[in-house]
Amino acid sequence: MSRLPLDDLTAAVARIRGLLLSQEKADRAVSLLAQAIKETMPGAPGTGASLLDPAGGLISSGSTDAVVRQADAAQYELREGPCLMAWAAEEVVIVHDVHTDGRWPRWASAVAGLPVRSVASAPLLAGKDSIGALKIYSALPGQYDEDRGRTLALFAGAAATLVAHVQGSEAPLRMSEQLKATLASRDTINRACGVLMERHGITHDQALQQLIQDARAAGASLVQVSGKLVERV
Known part of the structure; x- marks a missing residue:
């Protein structure tokens, strides 16, 4: 079992708590966590979160790379994909290889031209509510397993608490x-x-x-x- 990056997680959370005191926007808080994840997890060209905007539409927040926004946009348009499933099912979803997974064929076809082969996504759980999903896209297959999924879930737990605190009742965060x-x-x-x-x-x-x-x-x-x-x- 690989070592969990608790020092990185603690540092990221500490930085975000400072932002909360000044009521910075949630996407700024998420972007700091996303960058910490990218620097900690292997094979991660892109990290970010999926949330709902004030109008109830799906958006990507704190994306570290354009590939995150592109892969997410395909999920939002097609209403299928690993990040939406992690959000809806409230559990970590691991994709070892997008090209062979088979669970979301339309989304896999839509991102075939992107550097997306491995995916790990964890739900943002704030209390009893699932308010979004945190994800990693890697250009290499076989980058994430259950151990890495648990690591991502640690980051997701911190992100959910912080995002919920920042946004409060400003946005309808729960997926319908x-x-x-x-x-x-x-x-x-x-x-x-x-x-x-x-x-x-x-x-x-x-x-x-x-x-x-x-x-x-x-x-x-x-x-x-x-x-x-x-x-x-």
Whole structure:
């Protein structure tokens, strides 16, 4: 197990607390944490956070590189991707290789031309609320594992507390239940497709068509059929 960068985390949090005393904007606070993560974690060309703006729209905050904003923009437009799933499911999401992961095919296709191969994303949990997600994009595959995910979660915990304190009630920070349900359903379907793809050596589209046929035959929804398949596995 690698050593957790607690000294870097402590230093970053201390710097941000100074900003809070002067009521600086949340994106400034997040940018300091994002830079600390980039300097600490391996293979990270880009780090940042996903939040909601005052109008309820998805935005990237504190991005260290343009690739973060580009990869995030594709997630926001398509309503799928690892960072949105980490936010909705309130758990760390690790992608070892975007090119082969298979859970978010449209997003993977959209970022195929970007230096994005590995991804780690952790939810920003403030109390009982999930108010966003912290993420790392690496140009190299296989850069992040569960250990690195726990490290990112430490940063995310600090970031969530600080961002919530800065923003207070100025912005509707909680992702809508409808969007969370949509993302969770899509992830379940994609996982079920992955099971069928591995089991039968078929494409994602073929797996999806089989799930649709099974759902019709069973008189159930696509999500219900997918969920039962994933649970059995």
